[in-house]
Amino acid sequence: MEMVCIVCPNGCRLSVERTGDKVTVSGNKCKRGEAFAVNELTNPTRSVTTSVKTTVKGYPVISVKTDGEIPKGKIFELMNLCKQIIVTEPLPIGATVATDLFGTGVNLITTKTMEETNE
Amino acid sequence: MKFDTVVIGGGPAGLAAAICASKGGASVLLIEREARLGGILKQCIHDGFGVVRFGEKLSGPEYADRFIRELAQTNVQVSLFSFVTRTVKNQNTYNITYVCKDGVRHAECDRIVLATGCRERTRNGIFVHGDRCAGVYTAGAAQNLVNILGVMPGKRVVILGSGDIGLIMARRLTLEGAKVVGVYEAKPTPSGLTRNIHQCLNDFDIPLYLSKTVTRVFGETRLEKVEISDVDEKMRPIVGTEQLVDCDCLVLAVGLIPENELARDLGITLDPKTKGAVVDQNCQTLADGIYACGNALHVNDLVDYVSESGETAGNHCARPFKMRDLKPIQTVGKLLYVVPQRLDVNSDVSKVVMYFRASEELADQRLTVTAGGQKVFDRVYGKLLPPEMERIAVDFGKAANLDDIVVKLEGK
Numbered sequence: 001m002e003m004v005c006i007v008c009p010n011g012c013r014l015s016v017e018r019t020g021d022k023v024t025v026s027g028n029k030c031k032r033g034e035a036f037a038v039n040e041l042t043n044p045t046r047s048v049t050t051s052v053k054t055t056v057k058g059y060p061v062i063s064v065k066t067d068g069e070i071p072k073g074k075i076f077e078l079m080n081l082c083k084q085i086i087v088t089e090p091l092p093i094g095a096t097v098a099t100d101l102f103g104t105g106v107n108l109i110t111t112k113t114m115e116e117t118n119e
Numbered sequence: 120m121k122f123d124t125v126v127i128g129g130g131p132a133g134l135a136a137a138i139c140a141s142k143g144g145a146s147v148l149l150i151e152r153e154a155r156l157g158g159i160l161k162q163c164i165h166d167g168f169g170v171v172r173f174g175e176k177l178s179g180p181e182y183a184d185r186f187i188r189e190l191a192q193t194n195v196q197v198s199l200f201s202f203v204t205r206t207v208k209n210q211n212t213y214n215i216t217y218v219c220k221d222g223v224r225h226a227e228c229d230r231i232v233l234a235t236g237c238r239e240r241t242r243n244g245i246f247v248h249g250d251r252c253a254g255v256y257t258a259g260a261a262q263n264l265v266n267i268l269g270v271m272p273g274k275r276v277v278i279l280g281s282g283d284i285g286l287i288m289a290r291r292l293t294l295e296g297a298k299v300v301g302v303y304e305a306k307p308t309p310s311g312l313t314r315n316i317h318q319c320l321n322d323f324d325i326p327l328y329l330s331k332t333v334t335r336v337f338g339e340t341r342l343e344k345v346e347i348s349d350v351d352e353k354m355r356p357i358v359g360t361e362q363l364v365d366c367d368c369l370v371l372a373v374g375l376i377p378e379n380e381l382a383r384d385l386g387i388t389l390d391p392k393t394k395g396a397v398v399d400q401n402c403q404t405l406a407d408g409i410y411a412c413g414n415a416l417h418v419n420d421l422v423d424y425v426s427e428s429g430e431t432a433g434n435h436c437a438r439p440f441k442m443r444d445l446k447p448i449q450t451v452g453k454l455l456y457v458v459p460q461r462l463d464v465n466s467d468v469s470k471v472v473m474y475f476r477a478s479e480e481l482a483d484q485r486l487t488v489t490a491g492g493q494k495v496f497d498r499v500y501g502k503l504l505p506p507e508m509e510r511i512a513v514d515f516g517k518a519a520n521l522d523d524i525v526v527k528l529e530g531k
Binding site: 046048050060076 | 294295317421
């Protein structure tokens with residue numbers, strides 16, 4: 001089958017063949033493409049960037065991301081979880097707002113420093 | 120106050136320019152109109168930034184944060200909430216008037232870096248007729264609402280434009296609970312990266328309609344529906360193909376234009392192809408002491424190159440003034456544009472970074488750069504697409520004569 005690698009902006013067009021347990025990948029410029037194709041067939045995963053609400057002045061929401069990939073099927077579950085989170089103090093960039101998502105060991109972290117002095 | 124350099128705009132280009140000018144020994148004032156530095160990166164919370172520069176996938180705010188931290192280590196003076204209203208040339212310096220929280224302020228400087236970014240084409244720019252109802256947003260405005268203010272622009276959304284910004288907003292609005300009924304593209308091929316078609320649309324079963332555009336909007340106070348028409352090969356709507364689509368929000372992702380009001384005030388020559396200033400390899404415009412970089416110079420697809428041109432401008436600002444000898448860089452073949460448009464043969468010509476775009480989708484092309492009839496650069500491209508900017512580094516030092524510089528694109 002054909003698929004497009006989404007690991008980097010190159011977007012390599014991959015040809016993937018599956019014979020039994022063996023998966024052969026061609027068209028990839030780097031080995032991350034092969035790992036992506038195998039993953040996509042067995043357990044597709046995605047990193048997610050979104051935002052969560054805060055009560056901090058000047059920041060109605062703060063941007064966050066998963067610090068690794070979570071199963072693709074869990075994306076909307078993660079979005080529901082994000083709706084429950086409210087950040088109540090100014091956090092630096094990289095601060096954890098939710099840990100070990102769905103038992104994957106992946107955390108949700110902030111991607112922006114919230115500065116207190118801004119008006 | 121007198122500064123060596125005033126940088127206008129605190130996005131990725133301005134940050135890089137200010138950092139480099141300051142590190143080179145110049146006194147620098149950085150003027151930013153918003154509350155925080157980072158420019159549009161602040162609201163681009165998706166990842167994929169910095170792959171070229173840092174070798175990792177960062178979100179927009181994370182990419183900006185690296186430069187903001189670096190800036191904090193320099194002596195650059197930053198003026199936030201500040202808007203430049205006037206720039207005037209004196210005998211040898213420039214006077215800049217800006218409005219800030221303290222009122223109207225003036226700064227005198229030897230050099231100005233224009234890092235004002237670009238703005239979006241609006242509904243008026245693409246002639247969408249109909250009612251003047253609420254619910255029609257540019258993609259950037261919708262992105263600001265969702266990612267900075269935490270407000271949804273609508274519940275049932277039509278997106279016009281399949282560039283990366285349109286695709287990314289389709290995913291973002293879907294994640295936040297909106298129903299994106301479709302992404303419509305007037306061209307016969309999608310404009311965004313293939314990767315984004317997959318991870319933004321296919322992952323969420325959002326349909327993409329090609330060769331169709333929005334021709335009219337309806338709604339008394341709030342948008343109620345849009346009229347979609349097929350377009351012909353010249354992208355003109357075909358009468359009789361109209362269909363109505365219910366929606367309460369139309370997001371326009373229909374292109375970006377360099378913001379050059381200040382350049383125009385200063386009488387700077389613009390390139391009709393890039394809609395930014397004409398510059399030499401140091402990002403200096405045809406006016407001595409005025410530089411343009413980032414998306415104000417030409418619209419880039421990767422922020423990494425925005426930073427690179429900011430650095431080029433900033434580095435040159437820290438060097439002493441020198442008389443320039445500008446030679447035109449001519450283009451031959453199916454090239455949409457080439458930046459820089461001039462070569463200053465009195466400054467370093469050994470590592471000239473050039474950016475270009477093909478004017479149409481082309482296969483098996485050869486790009487050559489010649490000076491005085493002598494070939495100084497040669498590269499073969501399997502595929503060239505207008506949405507994908509190419510970058511090359513050319514050593515003009517190899518040429519015996521720099522009088523006749525030509526960039527040529529031709530079939531292999």
